[in-house]
Structures are given as C-alpha cells and as structure tokens.
Amino acid sequence: MVRFLVVPQWQGSPAARAMLLVDGASAIAGDLPRSATTVLEVPVEAGESLGTGVRRLSALLRTRELVEASMTADTVVIGGDCSVTVAALAALPGGTDDLAVVWCDAHGDMHTPDTSHSGAFSGMALRAVLGDGEPQLALAPGISRDRVVTVGMRTLDDDEVTASDGLTALSVADLDDADALADAVERTGASRVWVHIDVDVLDPAEITGVSSPSPFGLSPATLSAAIRALRTRVPLAGATIAGFAPRSPADAVDDLGALLRLVGAVA
Numbered sequence: 001m002v003r004f005l006v007v008p009q010w011q012g013s014p015a016a017r018a019m020l021l022v023d024g025a026s027a028i029a030g031d032l033p034r035s036a037t038t039v040l041e042v043p044v045e046a047g048e049s050l051g052t053g054v055r056r057l058s059a060l061l062r063t064r065e066l067v068e069a070s071m072t073a074d075t076v077v078i079g080g081d082c083s084v085t086v087a088a089l090a091a092l093p094g095g096t097d098d099l100a101v102v103w104c105d106a107h108g109d110m111h112t113p114d115t116s117h118s119g120a121f122s123g124m125a126l127r128a129v130l131g132d133g134e135p136q137l138a139l140a141p142g143i144s145r146d147r148v149v150t151v152g153m154r155t156l157d158d159d160e161v162t163a164s165d166g167l168t169a170l171s172v173a174d175l176d177d178a179d180a181l182a183d184a185v186e187r188t189g190a191s192r193v194w195v196h197i198d199v200d201v202l203d204p205a206e207i208t209g210v211s212s213p214s215p216f217g218l219s220p221a222t223l224s225a226a227i228r229a230l231r232t233r234v235p236l237a238g239a240t241i242a243g244f245a246p247r248s249p250a251d252a253v254d255d256l257g258a259l260l261r262l263v264g265a266v267a
Contacts, residue, residue: 146266
C-alpha cells in the first residue's frame, strides 16, 4: 500500500516567502487518506549554515534524520521545498543501486555551494542526488548520470547548463508522446524509478502556487499521462511532489485539482 510522508520543510528554498511551502504541504495533506499519511514535525527555525555554503544546514540535517526514521517502501513524499527528495533517496529501502531518477522541474537544481548565489539547497538538490556538493547532504554514492532523466527544465543558469552534461533531458514538447518518458527510463537499464515533481514544472496557467513560475510548462494531464505510462513498464520505488506555495487558502483550493491529478498518477 502506498504511504504518504508529508515533509513541510521550507529551509531549502531561496524564496522570500519560503514558509508558504509549509501551507502548501498542509493543503495537499488535507486531501490525503489519514490512515496512510504521516506528517513530520520538521524544525520551524531557520537553522545555521555551520560554516558551509548551504544556508540553514542545521535545520536541513534535522529534517533528514526525521525522514530517515519514517521512510518505508512505496512512499510518496509531499514537500515542502524540492530538496526533500535528497533526504528520501538517502533513506530509500533497498538503496539506490538499481534506481533511475526522473526529475520534473522547471529549474536545473544543479548548483553546488561554490556556484550558488543564494546558498539555498533546493537549487543544489539534483546535484546532490548525483553525489556532488556539500558532503553532509549529497548522496553517497550518488545516482549515475546515465540513470537520471530530467523533464521540462527550461530555466537554467550558465553553470547549471555545463553541469547538466550527461543527463537525459526531455523537453515539454517531448512529452507530447506519452511513451517518451517510459522509453527514456527503460534505456537507463534501471529496475526501479523514483519520480520527483517540483510543481513549477507545470505551466503557470495551470497552477499559481509556485515561488518561481516559468512559462511554457507542462499541463497536469500531459505529465500524469507520461507517469502512468512509465508505471506500466518500470516499477515505481517512490515519488515526490513538492514546491507548492499558495499565497492564500483560496489559491490553494484553486490549484488542488491539478495537484491531486499528480498524486493520482504517482499513487
């Protein structure tokens, strides 16, 4: 049975209104089955960088401990900021040796503390999945680049473009073919897949509750169809839905239809 792990972490975000991510996670949690849902009490305080280039590192490390203690097989993680995926993969039952990662995100998330201007870990999350960056947060070992498929990325810094070499990249247009994602994951040779969705991968016309909207994104229907096709061919080890930051309860209600379509696709 699928379990939902709600991780209302905000400390990885660079946004001025990062704490709206707590409200977003709570809004999604309200529509999940209570008997299958665990909500973590993550730190509220900002935390300290502890002499590293990652802001709020101490709070991120505490949340990572909480995720590790709560992870089970077949878990769908609800963020919070999108770096919660790194903690989930670090604690994934069965490890990551046989795993592919699908990273659906408008942004690259490929910085390290040396290249990041903000010091926000969400902008380093995919790089950490690859095993690079701050050692206290990066996966060890990281996921091989030939087992990572990005979807819908369209806003990358120059450093991120260079750092993304070797990753399989599917554009928004590529997903017009509902089998394109499954084909790409099968080519990795992995026997399981984790699907990460930062909801800013969706077009701003489809969802308003994101901190950094990027035009020309995916529709919920297109992304859901691709994920459902993927699940018929490669077993899902788990998934993340993160980055929902509604400005008001009314805005949250307006967006929940799109979000629940994604929940249904991964669960």
